Amino acid sequence: xxxxxxxxxxxxxxxxxxxxxxxxxxxxxxxxxxxxxxxxxxxxxxxxxxxxxxxxxxxxxxxxxxxxxxxxxxxxxxxxxxxxxxxxxxxxxxxxxxxxxxxxxxxxxxxxxxxxxxxxxxxxxxxxxxxxxxxxxxxxxxxxxxxxxxxxxxxxxxxxxxxxxxxxxxxxxxxxxxxxxxxxxxxxxxxxxxxxxxxxxxxxxxxxxxxxxxxxxxxxxxxxxxxxxxxxxxxxxxxxxxxxxxxxxxxxxxxxxxxxxxxxxxxxxxxxxxxxxxxxxxxxxxxxxxxxxxxxxxxxxxxxxxxxxxxxxxxxxxxxxxxxxxxxxxxxxxxxxxxxxxxxxxxxxxxxxxxxxxxxxxxxxxxxxxxxxxxxxxxxxxxxxxxxxxxxxxxxxxxxxxxxxxxxxxxxxxxxxxxxxxxxxxxxxxxxxxxxxxxxxxxxxxxxxxxxxxx
Numbered sequence: 319x320x321x322x323x324x325x326x327x328x329x330x331x332x333x334x335x336x337x338x339x340x341x342x343x344x345x346x347x348x349x350x351x352x353x354x355x356x357x358x359x360x361x362x363x364x365x366x367x368x369x370x371x372x373x374x375x376x377x378x379x380x381x382x383x384x385x386x387x388x389x390x391x392x393x394x395x396x397x398x399x400x401x402x403x404x405x406x407x408x409x410x411x412x413x414x415x416x417x418x419x420x421x422x423x424x425x426x427x428x429x430x431x432x433x434x435x436x437x438x439x440x441x442x443x444x445x446x447x448x449x450x451x452x453x454x455x456x457x458x459x460x461x462x463x464x465x466x467x468x469x470x471x472x473x474x475x476x477x478x479x480x481x482x483x484x485x486x487x488x489x490x491x492x493x494x495x496x497x498x499x500x501x502x503x504x505x506x507x508x509x510x511x512x513x514x515x516x517x518x519x520x521x522x523x524x525x526x527x528x529x530x531x532x533x534x535x536x537x538x539x540x541x542x543x544x545x546x547x548x549x550x551x552x553x554x555x556x557x558x559x560x561x562x563x564x565x566x567x568x569x570x571x572x573x574x575x576x577x578x579x580x581x582x583x584x585x586x587x588x589x590x591x592x593x594x595x596x597x598x599x600x601x602x603x604x605x606x607x608x609x610x611x612x613x614x615x616x617x618x619x620x621x622x623x624x625x626x627x628x629x630x631x632x633x634x635x636x637x638x639x640x641x642x643x644x645x646x647x648x649x650x651x652x653x654x655x656x657x658x659x660x661x662x663x664x665x666x667x668x669x670x671x672x673x674x675x676x677x678x679x680x681x682x683x684x685x686x687x688x689x690x691x692x693x694x695x696x697x698x699x700x701x702x703x704x705x706x707x708x709x710x711x712x713x714x715x716x717x718x719x720x721x722x723x724x725x726x727x728x729x730x731x732x733x734x735x736x737x738x739x740x741x742x743x744x745x746x747x748x749x750x751x752x753x754x755x756x757x758x759x760x761x762x763x764x765x766x767x768x769x770x771x772x773x
Contacts, residue, residue, distance in 0.1 A: 324352075325337050327349045330344035331506055388406070392405055394427075400567070401574060402571055406550070408524040409520065409526050410551075412546070413530050414554050419556070420564055424566070424582070426449070429460070430458035432485070435484030437460075439487045440468055441489050445467055446466075469493050469495060470494075472497050486528070492504040510548070513549065550572045551570060562585070565579055565581055579618065581598065606704065608699045609629055610625060610626070612688065613688030616722070616727070621723065621730040622730060623734055624680065628692035628693045630668050630693060630697040632669070634669070645689065649686070657764075661716060668697070683721070684721035686712035687740065687767060691708060706739070707739050718742040720744060721741075724742075728741070728756065729754070740760075743762040745760070
C-alpha cells in the first residue's frame, strides 16, 4: 500500500499537504513537521465487531435523560474532588506531569484499592517487575489488577478483548503506536490516532480509560493540542521533585469544575492526602518577621490560608527588579502602581520580590490585600500583628472591593486560630456572623487597612 507524506502542526495537530511557516489554524510559527502516513479505507476500531452501522438515533431535547452521569468512586478523596465526584463511566481522562513527579504512583495506588472491577494496566515504559516492586512498596495487593507491557495499539486491542476490564490505564500515551501509521511513537499522527481509538472504545463500551502523559519544558502536555481536545478531562500533577508536596489540578473537565485541586504529600509508601492544606502553606516558626502576611484564598469550593512573602530593598544596579513566584507578575505591577499613586509609597527605585509559600500558584483576586500588606510590611520593616489575616480585591483607585464566599473564608480563618480578619466593607451584607468569635475589621480603602495593621 502506497504511503504519503503529510505535514502536521505540533501545537494544534492541523494537517497540511505542504510545509507552512505559520499555521493557518492556531497561528503559531515553525510548528509543522513532516510525517509519513498510510491511507486506510478500512474501519479501524477497538471493538471486535468492526461494524460501521450506527445505533444512535436523533432525539428531541426533552427526551434526553438529564440525570447525573454514573461515577466510579476512587479510593482517594482528593482525586474524586478534582474529577468532580468520581470517574465517569466511558470517560477518557488524561493525567500529565513531569517525569518522576508521581503520576504512575498516584494511579497505581488508587487502582490497587479498587476491589469491585477488573483493571488492565498497560505499561509502555516500565517492566512488569518494576510495577510489582512499586505495588509492594505501596503495600496494597489486589488480585483484580492485570499488568501488560505493550506499545502496539493492535496488541492492546487483543488484550482488552481477552481481559474485558472495567477500567483501562495506559502509561504513557506517548509510547503507544499504531501499526497502520508509519510515523514513530509520540508523533502527532500517532498520538492523535491512538487517543481517538481509545476514546471510541471508551464511549462504545462505557469503560473509563485513564491516559498518563508527559509535559514539555514549557509545562504543557507533550504532543499536539488536539490530544487535550479529544479527552474528557485533563489533570495536571504539579510540584517540585525536591519538595514533598504535590498538587493535582484540573485544567479541563467536562464533568466537573476546573477550579478544583487536590493536595498530596509524597512519603515512603506512596502519596498521602493532605486534608488541611492551610498547614502546608503556613510557616510553623513563631518568630515575628516583616514582609509576611496571611491571605485567605479559594480554590474551587475549598478555602485555605496561605502565606505571602515579600522583600523590598534598594535597587543595587540602578534598574529595579520585579520577581514574582506563584502570583501574576502583571497584577503585582498594577498593585505597586496603586501604592505609588494612591497611597504615596515610593517603590519605583526599589527591588520587589514576591513569593507564595508552598509552591502554590494563585489567581484569586482576593489575595491582592495580602500582597500589598506584605510589600508595605517589608518596605517599612514593621511586622504585621500575629494571627491576623485578610481577604480583599484592590481596585485601581485604591478601594478594597468585595470578594466571593466571604463567609466561608472567615470561618476557615477562625477554624485555624486566627484572631482578626480584614475584609472589604459591605461584603457581609445579608450574612449572619454573630456566632463567630474572630474579630472582623471592614475597610473601604487600602489606607484603612494600613492604619489597622500599623497604627
